[in-house]
Amino acid sequence: MESGQTEGKTAEEQPVFIEAVGLIKRFAEVTAVDGVSFAVQRGELFGFLGPNGAGKTTTINILTGLARPDAGEVRVGGLDCSGNPKAAQHLVGVVPDESNLYPELSGFDNLCFCGALYGMRKDERRARARELLETFGLQEAGKRKFAGYSRGMKRRLTIAAGIIHNPAVLFLDEPTTGIDVASARHIRQLIANLHRAGTTIFLTTHYIEEAERLCERVAFIVRGKIVGVDTVANLLQPVRAEHVMEVSGVGLDPAFSGILASAFPLFAFQSLAEGTIRIVSPEPISIGPLVRFLEDRGIELREARLVHLSLEDVFVRVTGIESHAMTKEKERMAREA
């Protein structure tokens, strides 16, 4: 048994595959990770969501052995990595937020080199590299230098490099940021396939829709602290029970939220953009009385539409951060990089 493994179980037998308890990481005056605790089950696809600087990448670095926590405990595959960051690296595959393969090597050679880093023999890594190039739709580009790849191809090859050694757990840091829609779709499909094949996946993303579609459980992290963690279904349950409608009209200024609230006490009103009000109700919303009320006050209604709340709305409620602002900021940074 490898040192530190719990209850005599091998890595493959650990029911909780990643465990973080009270992780703290400080950089000078800034506390990047502040008492983070969570557990990821074996075979689970776990999402870690938060804005830039929330502590996502620092947490991944701690879990993968690229950083040491100032306090707290980390176990991966039952191995205690708190004092020895390298303890579980043979179980781990990492796809960083920036493609960091070797520009001077071809796609095939990059994969073979990454396989060699995990001790794979020549025949084994060459066969696996060919298989992955095919799976990731990169057979044609396999002989070309990585430097000449498009951004989407680079991401796909970086993911392939992360799984060349068939890791038990894969850490994916923002895998679809800054790439075209088709590549992003392809990557999401590949992630779903890996999950179906039984790989434990730890995914950080700022695309909340992506997390909603792929993940079984998610944690929201803001300013280094986890502010919510649950299954996607449980997180969505309260908002799915709500009925939401957005009404737009000429003259529908923010002051109308208060007027409407006193006239319709069962509903909650929230002014969105200029001329749009969101109505939230525990019961189905009857549009007739509302329309009459607004028209009597000279409001020319343009549109009324039912809204289906998503994980993004849950995120905004829990964290107070508008997710589209988070996405724009991340995409701007990806473009600049």
Added chain:
Amino acid sequence: MRQWIAFWNILLKDLRAYYLKPPNISWGLLFPLLWTAMFFIRSGRGLESVHSLLPGLVTISVMFGATSLLAVSVTFEKKSRSFERLLLAPVPLELLMLAKTAGAILFGIANGFLPLLLAMFVADLSDVMWLTLVPAIVAIAVVSTFQGLFIAVAVSEAFEAQTFSNFFRFPMIFLCGLFLPVASLPIFLRPVSYLLPLTYGVDILHGAINGRNTMPFSLDFPVIGLYGVVLFYFSLKGINRKWIT
């Protein structure tokens, strides 16, 4: 075994990516050739001067060959984050860095043999103590490489690595007894000279080529070895402190 597969492939990758690239091969050849020509012409003593010039030429060739590329390549890989790939591999940091430096050591050794190869055509080297000379060249290559690694860990930009390397290399050339015997240096500079690892390497080369060593080999070899160990140890400490934050 698995870790040695990683070691061998890191070494091969670096040799292909950095050291065996045409510009580096030509630079590696050109540099020792130019040093040789420059000092040969400057000495003005014809073929008789070959023996006295060889220790200096070999040392400079090894030192520049071993330090130049490593400091820059490691800094570059750190900057482009491809170095993280190595840090994520399940290989002990010591072995990882030995693999990373092995290419530079080999390149330094190959550079060091060029002046010797040239000298073989123009001078009689039958009295050279090869069994002392070859380990000395290896020792100088190792200590120079680890010095390059130490510099790479200390800086964050490739241009800083070059500047910082020269800050060490050039004073060392003049103070280590390469062209001026340490005994003829001003008295206040002599202690500095004995603090430099190259002083001991050069002393072995003087002894192996001309029989004119000033210290016993039994002191030179352990001291240069100790410098190698200390530089490697502090480089690893630096990597642990700065790169595995």
